[in-house]
Amino acid sequence: MRLLGLDPGLRHTGWGVIEVRGNRLSHVADGAVHSDGARPMAERLVQLHEGLTQIIDRYRPDAAAVEETFVNKNASSTLKLGLARGVALLVPALAGIPVAEYSTNLVKKSVVGAGHAEKQQIQRMVKLLLPGCLIESPDAADALAVAICHAHHANTLDRWQAPVAAEARR
Template sequence: MRILGIDPGLRTTGFGVLDAEGPRLRYVASGVIQTGSAAQGNLPARLKLLFDGITELQARYTPDVAAVEIVFVNVNPQATLLLGQARGACLTALVAADLPVAEYTALQMKQAVAGHGKAAKTQVQAMVQRLLGLPAAPRPDAADALGLAITHAHAGPAVARLHAAGAERTTSSMYRRR
């Protein structure tokens, strides 16, 4: 199963791609989509850059599923709204490509990758490097995206079985365009 992890952000969106076969994980790619200076102050242009970037990643890596971080409520309501719009652009691109989408909180990802939900970014980076056998730690946004993919590799099969059995509430949400 090929998993595309997405850590949404308006300025920087992290992505990570890995292949999971049972307990084995194989790193494929990771990086970031930047919307900074090219579209500074132009929200619709930034959202289009995100949509196009996610669409390109989906076409290049042909994942079987995407794992996307759920937005947290920030102390700054404006920042939360902007992050929600960036996340919406990412989700729209994934669903438009008929890609199933699983959602996980940052807490769930940190628990799955580092063993506790309050892990620092550096701890997540180090554990992702170790779990995937990378020569260096990935950038923070890419590490979070890879962490989401790792989380889905471990939790995804159980979540899919729960959905197939008709469970109403699970640890993640799955979307698929009908």
């Protein structure tokens, strides 16, 4: 299974693609989609949409996961982040890809083991879990962490749902 992790941001939306085979994870690609801060908001959202669409077209993920927005003290910043997050949810959904959402603390806990881990800890663990991975940016590292979190949680969810699905087929 190929998973796309997304770390939404209006200026930089991180993305990371991993392959999952059983319990084995491997790095495919990562990077960030950027929007031009000098452009109007609508045009910046189009830039994010186009960039994410190109990534989906190129890497053909089977599922996507998006980090949830935490509430910020600055309402304006939170709203802008929410717009970028909306694009990050919309693009895979338009491509027919199932989209999961995970809180920042759950992503950190799943990857590092602590819900309040620092960015450097996340980057180190991503490199450890995905050997040979050269992370392009902190945003890409966060996106890879979201993909890893989804790999762990989707696998568990599949195992829980398998007996239910088997019973339904009888």
